[in-house]
Amino acid sequence: MNGRTPKPHCSGPTPKNSAWTWPGTTRMSRPKQPRNGIRQDIADGKALGVTGTPTFFLNGEKLTLNSEEQFRNLLDDAAR
DSSP: OOSSOOOOOTTOOOSSOOSOOOTTOOTTOOOSSOOHHHHHHHHHHHHHTOOSSSOOEETTEEOOOSOHHHHHHHHHHHHO
16 A cells, blocks of 8 residues: 555445445455464564464563453553
């Protein structure tokens, strides 16, 4: 892309086309190949041990969290 966010057609969904479409596409059109950036993101996540979302890292370390309070305490400690 050229760095701009594509804008949907302003007509909106209709009974014939129940989903938004981008100019020049149809509801069922898909790229022929996955984008390399997506493949790289997946590889990066696997290399870092990401197994689901959300996955949090703090100062380069993957966090294993048991509660929101624990998360807040870790953030507070790191900010000091």
